[in-house]
Amino acid sequence: MATLNVEPLVIALADALRARGWRIATAESCTGGLIAAACTALAGSSDWFERGIVSYSNAAKTELLGVDAGLIEAQGAVSEPVARAMAEGALARAPVQLAVAVTGIAGPGGAVPGKPVGTVWLALAQAGAATRSERLQLAGDRAAVRAGTVAVALQRLLEAAR
Numbered sequence: 001m002a003t004l005n006v007e008p009l010v011i012a013l014a015d016a017l018r019a020r021g022w023r024i025a026t027a028e029s030c031t032g033g034l035i036a037a038a039c040t041a042l043a044g045s046s047d048w049f050e051r052g053i054v055s056y057s058n059a060a061k062t063e064l065l066g067v068d069a070g071l072i073e074a075q076g077a078v079s080e081p082v083a084r085a086m087a088e089g090a091l092a093r094a095p096v097q098l099a100v101a102v103t104g105i106a107g108p109g110g111a112v113p114g115k116p117v118g119t120v121w122l123a124l125a126q127a128g129a130a131t132r133s134e135r136l137q138l139a140g141d142r143a144a145v146r147a148g149t150v151a152v153a154l155q156r157l158l159e160a161a162r
Contacts (some may be wrong), residue, residue, distance in 0.1 A: 004147045009154040010042050016161035017048035022097040026052040026159060027065055028091040029077065030104035030120060034150045050096045055086065065089030065101075076115070078103050083121035084131050091125040098160055099125045100153045104136070106145040120149050124156050133158075 017024065026035045036052025039045050053064050058077055059068040066089040067082060075081045086101035104120030111117045118140070123133040134156075138148040 004151045005153055006038050007042070009158060010038055010045075011153065012156045013039070013154060013161060014042055014045065014048055016158060017098075019099040020097070020161060022161060023048050023050040023095065024161075025050050025090045025099045026042055026153075027086040027095045027099060027101035028052065028054050029061070029086070030100060030106045031102055031146050031149050031153075032056060032118050034052070034146055035100065035102070035153050037152065038150055050094050053090060061086060061103075065093070076112075078105055078115055078119060078121060080121050080133050080135065083123035085127075087123035087125035087133075088131055091127065097127045098157060100157055102149050102153055104145065104149060106142045108142060108147075118145050119148075120145070122149070122153055122156065124160055126160055142157055 028035055033054045039049045055061040055064050058072050062069045065086050067085040071081055083101050083103050087099050090099035101123045105117050107117035118138040120136040123131055125131045138145045
């Protein structure tokens, strides 16, 4: 499995969140909990990490995060509106100031026209601020796409927490 050393990012994120008294939540599809795992690998993460929701199936996105099933049907699970709804759902359901969501096609299968393997939508919801989103196009195999997604998600959380 491809891995990136994200520990320095997690340490910086922990410091930034502690300095503000903030907590975070994750809503993960294609990463299957890897962002939460990276965060909770750091001792003392209970100070700033509230919860991680793995919403791999469309039903889980709807049931756990409140993503409208019609939105998933119309846009596809791997889309900007669904990523944004996932992040906003996590923010609304947890006592946190920041929530990150990721949904993507890690491969090797699953590609559809306009959404090749490596397509990931990331959204960041912050209390009192507009939700931000971005499309990532990551190269490599399944492990590389997932590891890259974790690194970018941690970086975006860090940027928001500073």
